[in-house]
Amino acid sequence: MRARDLAAPYPTVGLSTSALDAARQLADANLPGLIVVDAAGRPSTILPGTQVLRLAVPKYCQENVALARVIDEAHADEFLRDLADRTVAECLPKPERELAIVGPDATVLEIAALMARTRSPLVAVVDGHTTLGAVTLDALLDRMLAS
Amino acid sequence: MRARDLAAPYPTVGLSTSALDAARQLADANLPGLIVVDAAGRPSTILPGTQVLRLAVPKYCQENVALARVIDEAHADEFLRDLADRTVAECLPKPERELAIVGPDATVLEIAALMARTRSPLVAVVDGHTTLGAVTLDALLDRMLAS
Numbered sequence: 084m085r086a087r088d089l090a091a092p093y094p095t096v097g098l099s100t101s102a103l104d105a106a107r108q109l110a111d112a113n114l115p116g117l118i119v120v121d122a123a124g125r126p127s128t129i130l131p132g133t134q135v136l137r138l139a140v141p142k143y144c145q146e147n148v149a150l151a152r153v154i155d156e157a158h159a160d161e162f163l164r165d166l167a168d169r170t171v172a173e174c175l176p177k178p179e180r181e182l183a184i185v186g187p188d189a190t191v192l193e194i195a196a197l198m199a200r201t202r203s204p205l206v207a208v209v210d211g212h213t214t215l216g217a218v219t220l221d222a223l224l225d226r227m228l229a230s
Numbered sequence: 231m232r233a234r235d236l237a238a239p240y241p242t243v244g245l246s247t248s249a250l251d252a253a254r255q256l257a258d259a260n261l262p263g264l265i266v267v268d269a270a271g272r273p274s275t276i277l278p279g280t281q282v283l284r285l286a287v288p289k290y291c292q293e294n295v296a297l298a299r300v301i302d303e304a305h306a307d308e309f310l311r312d313l314a315d316r317t318v319a320e321c322l323p324k325p326e327r328e329l330a331i332v333g334p335d336a337t338v339l340e341i342a343a344l345m346a347r348t349r350s351p352l353v354a355v356v357d358g359h360t361t362l363g364a365v366t367l368d369a370l371l372d373r374m375l376a377s
Binding site for chain 1: 281
């Protein structure tokens with residue numbers, strides 16, 4: 084069982100997609116994260132669901148518990164409205180050291196280790212310039228525990 | 231909208247639960263992670279789904295891509311069998327600096343910031359010694375995007 088056998092079709096978002104649309108796509112389809120592709124269709128970022136929240140939460144709130152606590156609901160809604168005006172590219176965090184991407188020959192164990200290390204519940208499977216699909220944490224666990 | 235309004239019942243695992251049973255519970259119910267409780271029923275660790283994989287993948291494979299690649303499927307299955315003999319407590323990673331736990335008065339923004347910071351798609355809501363339930367990433371996003 085290799086990455087190519089586990090890869091399933093997975094929706095992608097572009098760098099110019101509105102951040103709000105990207106967040107809605109994640110929520111509506113209950114996706115574990117987003118694959119952000121560049122103009123050539125190649126994954127440029129694999130964004131775990133928790134990191135998509137960074138698109139919606141102002142930076143000064145992310146690191147400061149007290150500030151996040153005092154902002155009331157009305158203000159929180161305003162931050163979300165701002166999302167519609169920004170693209171995914173404008174909201175991306177600084178690049179991760181390691182991308183959650185594997186080649187088609189990656190083993191189950193290799194994918195599991197990569198997910199654990201990058202804390203990404205989603206790994207894109209890329210063959211050269213072609214994205215074959217993605218392996219989700221759920222799909223990987225189902226396969227690992229099936230035997 | 232506060233944490234107490236968002237908290238939904240969520241299954242827990244004990245420190246003495248077999249690691250294999252814990253992994254199966256995650257996979258079977260498609261949970262985003264596990265709440266590990268101590269003998270008093272209080273959350274001692276919130277384990278994101280990706281970190282549950284650390285229970286199943288040998289440590290020397292987690293950090294070494296080349297090693298994970300050369301181990302064949304037959305050997306990978308053996309690691310999984312080992313899981314049945316170990317408890318959750320024996321497999322836990324070293325404690326995180328910050329636990330994904332909030333009080334009942336935490337705001338939506340506060341929960342979102344905590345999820346982003348701890349990279350946990352799951353936050354336990356605890357009132358004193360009582361666990362009220364958990365807020366998942368999906369539930370939080372649905373709430374944030376509903377307005």
